[in-house]
Amino acid sequence: MDLFGVLSLALNELISPMTVGYILCAIGLAVHFGFTGLLNFGQAAFAALGAYGFAIAILDFGWDLWGAVLFGLVCAMGFAALLGLPTLRLRADYLAIVTIAAAQALRFTVGSSTMEPITGGSAGLSQFGESFYALNPFPEGDYNIGIVTLTNLEVWMRVVAWGVVAAAALFVFALTRSPWGRVLKGIREDEDAVRALGKNVFSYKLQALVIGGSIAAFGGMIFVMSSQTNQPTNWGTNFTFITWTILLLGGAATILGPIVGGMVFFALLTLIESGLEILVNAGVLPFLQIEQVAQIRFLLVGLILMLLVIFRPQGFFGNKKEMQFNG
Amino acid sequence: MANDISIGPAEPGCKKVDPILIADNVTRQFGGLTAVDVQHVEIPRGKITALIGPNGAGKTTFFNLLTGFDKPNTGSWTYEGRNLAGVPSYRVARLGMIRTFQLTKALSLLTVLDNMRLGAQGQAGESFFKAFIRPLWSGNEKRITKKADELLERFKLDTKREDYAAALSGGQRKLLEMARALMSDPKLVMLDEPMAGVNPALTQSLLDHIKDLKKNGTTVLFVEHDMHMVRHISDWVIVMAEGKIVAEGPPAQVMKDQAVIDAYLGAHADTDLGTVAINKIELGK
Secondary structure (H helix, E strand, O other), rough: OOOHHHHHHHHEEEEEEEHHHHHHHOOOOOOHHHHOOOOOHHHHHHHHHHHHHHHHHHHHHOOOOOHHHHEEEEEEEEHHHHHHHHHHHHHHHHHHHHHHHHHHHHHHHOOHHOOOOOOOOOOOOOOOOOHHHHOOOOOEEEEOOOOOOEHHHHHHHHHHHHHHHHHHHHHHHHHHHHHHHHHHHHHHHHHHHHHHHOOOOOHHHHHHHHHHHHHHHHHHHHHHHHOOOOOHHHOHHHHHHHHHHHHHHHHHHHHHHHOOOOOHHHHHHHHHHHHHHHHOOOOOOOOOOOHHHHHHHHHHHHHHHHHHHHHHHOOOOHHHHHOOOOO | OOOOEEEEOOOOOEOOOOOOEEEEEEEEOOOOOOEEEEEEEEEEOOEEEEOOOOOOOOOHHHHHHOOOOEEEEEEEEEEEEOOOOOOOOOHHHHOOOOEEOOOOOOOOOOOOOHHHHOOOOOHHHHHOOHHHHHHHHHHHHHHHHHHHHEEEEEEEEHOOOEEEEHHHHHHHHHHHHHHHHOOOOEEEEEEOOOOOOHHHHHHHHHHHHHHHHOOOOEEEEEEEOOHHHHHHHEEEEEEOOOOOEEEEEEEEHHHHHHHHHHHHOOOOEEEEOOOHOOOOOHHHH
16 A cells, blocks of 8 residues: 555545544533543443434434434433532532443443344344435535545545534533633642532532533444444443543643544554554564554554653643643 | 620520521541531521531531531421422532532633633523523523623622633632622522632632622621631631631621630631640530
C-alpha cells in the first residue's frame, strides 16, 4: 500500500459513521463527566440501547423510521432513569460501579439465547436500515471527496451522521451556556454547596444522566446503521473506554473536544496500523508479524495518549487555567 | 438576670420573645456516640446568636441536622412556624435558611461572578426546557448579575469578578461564600466558623458584614471559636458540650458563667481543653 492509500484510509476513518458513533457517545459523556462530574463507565450500554431499540422497533414491531428512533431514545432514557434513581443520591463512585456492571449485564442479556427471538442473541440483528436509506436524496453514483471515493448511500449516511453531531454540539452548547448549565458545573465542583443554595441536585444529576445517555443512543444508532448489523460484541467495555479516551483527548468540559478527539483518535489508529503494515512488509520490523499489527496499534495509541495526558492533561480544547488549580 | 431576648431568666432551653427557629428533642447518634442531644432551644429573630463549645460538642452536626444535610435519630424543629424535620436541604435553603460550611465550599472552577449568580433564587433559566429560550431568562440574569455586582463590591471582591474562585485566598473564599449566601436574601443565615483561617486584616470586615446583616433584619446564627468575635458581635450565646446545651444568655452573662469559664474560656481560652473541659462542665453543674 502506498502513502496515498494510507492517507485516504485515514481520511475515510476521520468522517466514518463509526467515528461519529463514538463522537456522539463522547459528547454525551462530556455532559455526564465534563459538565456534571458524573462517573459513567457504561456509556456502551446507552449506545447499545439506542441501536437495539431502533433495530427491534423496525424488525419486530414493524415501526417506521421516526418511531424507531424515538423508541431507541426512550430505551436509553429509561435505562438512565433506572440506573440514576437509586444511585445518584449516593456518592459519585456508586454510579461508576453500577453503570459498568449494568452495561455488562445488558450486553450478556441481549446476547443470550433466551432473548434470541427479540434481539437475535449472539448473532445480533441486521438489515434494519431500509427505511433510512430509502430517504437518500443523492443520485446513484460515486462521489469523490478529496482523496476518498464514496457511494451515494455512504454520502447520505455521513451527511446525516455529521448533521446529528452538529445538532448535538449546538444542543449541548446552548445548555452549558444557560443558567441550567451553570448549576451542572456547580454540582461538578461541590454538590453540597449547590444544595445549600437551594438547588435540587438530585434532579439535575438525573437530567444530565438522561440527556447524555440520549445523545449516546443517537451515537449507537449511527454506529450500527452503516453496516446495518448490530451485535452484542459491539458494546463491550472497550467501547466505553475508547469513548473515555476520546473525551479526555479532546478536553472533558468542552464541546469541540469530543468531536476533534474522536477524529484524531481514529485517524491516528488507522495511520499507525497502515504505517506498521508498510514497515513490516518492507522488512524493517523483523520482530513483528503482520497479524500482530492490529493489536500493537492499540499499544502505540495508548502510549501516545499517556504522553498527551502527561504533557497536555486538559486535552486539545480544555482550558489550561482550569487544570492548574487541580494540581 | 433580665434581658430583652428571653422570656424569664436566661437558662438552657429558655423561651424567647420572638423565636425564628425552635428545636425540640433533637438527637443524633453515630454508633454508640451521641453527637447531638438538644432538648429544647429557640433562636431569637433578628439577632446575632453565637453557638460555641469545645471541639466535638456537636455544633456542626446540629447545623447539619437543622439544614437537612443530616438526618436526626429523633426530634423536630420549626422555622417560621413551619415543621422542617425531614425536609431536604435544598428546600430548607429555598425557605430562606441559608448556611455556609466550616470547610469553605467555593465552586473552584466557576468564576466568582458565576458563584454569586448560582446563589440567586428564581432564575427561570435553571429549568431545562426554559434554558434553550434565552429571552425567558435573560431578564432574570440581568437582575441577578446586578445584585451580584453590588454584593461583590460590598465584600470588596469586585476586582476578582472574572477570576476562578480557585484563584482566591482562603479568606476571600470565606467572603465569597458569605456573599453568595446573601444572593437569595435569606431570613436566617447560618455561618459555620466564618472566621476560621481568615487573615486578621479581613476579620474586621467580616465582622462588619455580619453586623450589617442584622441591621437589614436578617437573623444570624454562627458557630465560632474566636471568643473576641463572640463577645464583640453576638446578642446571645448558646453553649454546647457533649451534644447538650449547657448554658445560654447574653455574652457578658455567659462568659461569667462558672461552668463555661472552666470549660471553655478561663485561663486557657485559646487552648482546646477537650474532654477535660467537658468533665469540668459536669462538675460545675
